[in-house]
Amino acid sequence: MTEETLGEVFRKAGRRFAGNVAITALGEQRTFAEVIENGWRLAHALRDRALAPGASVAAMLGNRVESLEVYVGLALGGYTAVHVNDRLTAAEVDHVLTDSGAAALVHTEGVSPVAAQVSATEGLAAWFAIDDQPPAGATRYADALAAADATPLPIDRNLDDIALVGYTSGTTGFPKGVRVSHRAVVNCIKLVPAAYRLPLQGHAAFPGGWSFVSGLWGVIFPHFYTGGTVAFIPGVSPQEWGRHMVEHKATFTLGLTPLIPGLLAALEAHPEALSTLQSVLHSGGPLPPELARRLVDVIDDRLVETWGMTEVVGPITITNRSDWTGHSKARDIFASVGRPLPTSSVRVADPEGRTLRDGEVGELLIEADTMFSGYHGQPEKTAAVLRDGEYFTGDLGYRDEAGYFYLTGRVQDLIISGGANVYPAEVERVLLMMDDVVDVAVFGLADEKWDEAVSAAIVRAPGSTVTEDEVRQFARTQLAGYKKPVHIFFTDQLPRNASMKVMKHVLKERFADQVKTASEGASA
Numbered sequence: 001m002t003e004e005t006l007g008e009v010f011r012k013a014g015r016r017f018a019g020n021v022a023i024t025a026l027g028e029q030r031t032f033a034e035v036i037e038n039g040w041r042l043a044h045a046l047r048d049r050a051l052a053p054g055a056s057v058a059a060m061l062g063n064r065v066e067s068l069e070v071y072v073g074l075a076l077g078g079y080t081a082v083h084v085n086d087r088l089t090a091a092e093v094d095h096v097l098t099d100s101g102a103a104a105l106v107h108t109e110g111v112s113p114v115a116a117q118v119s120a121t122e123g124l125a126a127w128f129a130i131d132d133q134p135p136a137g138a139t140r141y142a143d144a145l146a147a148a149d150a151t152p153l154p155i156d157r158n159l160d161d162i163a164l165v166g167y168t169s170g171t172t173g174f175p176k177g178v179r180v181s182h183r184a185v186v187n188c189i190k191l192v193p194a195a196y197r198l199p200l201q202g203h204a205a206f207p208g209g210w211s212f213v214s215g216l217w218g219v220i221f222p223h224f225y226t227g228g229t230v231a232f233i234p235g236v237s238p239q240e241w242g243r244h245m246v247e248h249k250a251t252f253t254l255g256l257t258p259l260i261p262g263l264l265a266a267l268e269a270h271p272e273a274l275s276t277l278q279s280v281l282h283s284g285g286p287l288p289p290e291l292a293r294r295l296v297d298v299i300d301d302r303l304v305e306t307w308g309m310t311e312v313v314g315p316i317t318i319t320n321r322s323d324w325t326g327h328s329k330a331r332d333i334f335a336s337v338g339r340p341l342p343t344s345s346v347r348v349a350d351p352e353g354r355t356l357r358d359g360e361v362g363e364l365l366i367e368a369d370t371m372f373s374g375y376h377g378q379p380e381k382t383a384a385v386l387r388d389g390e391y392f393t394g395d396l397g398y399r400d401e402a403g404y405f406y407l408t409g410r411v412q413d414l415i416i417s418g419g420a421n422v423y424p425a426e427v428e429r430v431l432l433m434m435d436d437v438v439d440v441a442v443f444g445l446a447d448e449k450w451d452e453a454v455s456a457a458i459v460r461a462p463g464s465t466v467t468e469d470e471v472r473q474f475a476r477t478q479l480a481g482y483k484k485p486v487h488i489f490f491t492d493q494l495p496r497n498a499s500m501k502v503m504k505h506v507l508k509e510r511f512a513d514q515v516k517t518a519s520e521g522a523s524a
Contacts, residue, residue, distance in 0.1 A: 005182040006163045007075040007155040009189060009225055011036065014072075017227035020201060023068045025232040030065045032227070036076075037150050038069040042128075043077025044148040046104060049126040053078030053156045056100050056165065057126075060084035060093065060107040060115065061210045063232040066130045066141060068224070070106050071216065078157045082165045082177075083213040086110065090117035092175075097121075100165055100177055100376060106130070106141065159183040165376055166213030166310050177376030178213075178310045185217050188314035188370045191343055192222035195315050196304050197279040201227040202251035205244050207259055209234050217314055219254060219281075228252075238262045242270030249276040256284035260291055267298050279304050284500065286407065286425060288432045289334035296324050296334075307337035307407065311391055313370040316344045317405050329402035335429070336404040344368035348399055353387075361398045361408055361423065365390045396423060413504060415444035415452050420482050422454050427485065430478040431456060436466035441494050443504045445487060445512055453486040455515075457507050460490055487515060 004012075014036030022032045030038075046057065057079045061067035074081040082100045084093060086108070097105065097120035104124055107115050109131035116135035121127055129138040157163075163182045167175040192198065196218075204223050208215050209232065223230045228251075233244055241262065245253065250273065255263045263280070267273060280295070281304045287295075296303055301321040308315045319338035322328065330336045340346050347355050348362040356362045367390050374382035385392045396414060397407045408423035415422040424442035431440045439459035444452035460466055468488040475484040495506040 005157045006185055010072045010075050013224050020227050021229045023065050023230050025063045025065050028065045035069050035072050039073035039076045040150045041145040041148040042073030045144040051103055051125055055103045056080045056082050057104040058082040058084050058097055058102040060086050060111050062086050062108040062110040063209050064108050067210050080162045085211050090114050093118045094120050096167055168310050179373040179376050180313055181373050184313045184370045188217045189221045189225050193226050195318050198226055199251050203248050204230045205250040205253040206230050206232055208254050238265035242266035245273035246270050251278045253280055255280050255282050292334045301325050311372045312366050312368050330404035331400040336406050339403045358399050358401050364393045364395045364397050417452050418450045422483050436461050436464040439494055441502045443508055455487040456485040457489045457491050
């Protein structure tokens with residue numbers, strides 16, 4: 001599909017769209033030409049510190065225009081970019097730097113206090129801080145670039161070399177480094193514009209940031225490839241979001257699940273934004289079908305629903321315009337993640353790897369042109385999930401008769417209660433239908449009678465006084481009896497890791513003791 005390295009893609013885009021604005025953030029902007037020039041300066045600055053092409057450089061970046069320069073410069077220089085989530089703690093950053101073998105670190109000022117506590121920085125060949133007051137031992141990024149040459153260098157990489165390492169944020173233990181080749185990431189960058197309907201030289205109103213590696217190959221890099229502008233607008237109010245889309249004629253925006261109500265408010269206040277908006281990508285966890293219906297009522301066929309993961313680098317399944325205009329043959333398009341793109345295939349398998357029939361729930365296995373190259377330094381874990389060219393996702397789901405896929409949960413989260421399978425995602429979807437519920441996580445707790453009891457941790461809406469009995473009564477009207485929650489716990493918030501995934505093991509540990517104590521008290 002591609003014969004170009006990531007550096008070549010950037011270099012060509014920089015020449016083709018030189019005068020276009022590539023990025024805006026915090027009131028600053030950079031043209032494509034400026035990004036490329038500073039990218040070459042970064043490559044020279046690293047080369048001047050004896051870092052040869054192929055060396056790993058960690059990037060821990062916030063919403064600054066320089067952040068794009070960093071990733072472009074690393075690709076131009078032939079370095080492997082190690083993506084570091086800027087929400088990590090010092091201990092987690094230490095793990096990533098040590099595990100990846102990073103020889104250098106570049107970070108923005110917002111994480112300087114964390115970087116200052118990282119012991120692994122002592123052995124780095126280069127440490128650049130995009131900060132006017134860098135931590136002790138770090139060099140100001142601006143000073144390093146000012147002293148460096150900007151002359152282009154040969155891009156000494158091949159397609160199978162590793163362009164990026166993105167660390168998964170597993171809900172338990174330390175994350176694993178996902179190795180992504182130039183071939184995989186460039187295939188993704190060239191796929192996304194067609195999949196997400198990105199126009200040439202468009203404008204992305206981007207309420208996300210640099211925290212998640214998927215944002216690189218899913219939004220930022222594809223806009224660079226097509227000559228577009230990515231405007232970082234994190235934390236904006238609905239009014240500001242809507243106003244930005246109108247003023248800048250936005251063609252794309254991202255609707256993270258928690259931000260969908262704000263996006264709806266933005267578009268209801270500024271409906272004229274729809275005159276240029278071509279696609280709204282949903283991301284960040286399952287979108288309750290009822291909320292999806294509300295969104296489609298406002299944006300019509302602009303919704304792009306997708307499913308993917310770090311290991312498969314980009315979208316695997318997707319919806320298209322006709323799915324939202326009454327022409328879909330899906331069982332329930334509002335609960336589906338769409339059908340596989342032409343660059344991938346998906347099948348549903350039982351625990352022995354045998355393909356299941358339509359409608360039967362099993363593990364989803366993927367074959368794709370954007371497959372990762374394995375986990376860094378962990379061949380056993382790679383072999384466990386990458387078998388005969390297929391990636392065993394750990395996601396449970398099924399395929400309907402029309403070829404649409406549906407997610408029902410994670411293999412590790414499956415609840416077996418009284419011999420029956422209960423899929424947490426199904427129960428969570430139902431509970432989120434309640435106006436009194438704003439967040440929920442469903443999991444199993446050990447039970448003498450049922451082996452596992454369906455349990456739900458619920459965050460109530462502000463001012464709500466909904467009771468356990470009222471939740472159970474609602475669940476009874478929507479779910480089979482064996483699926484309704486036995487235990488219901490109200491909590492102020494759900495524990496999430498740096499990638500915002502709910503840590504269900506924490507909930508299990510917390511509430512298992514509570515159930516045990518209550519049981520002992522009842523039997524006393």
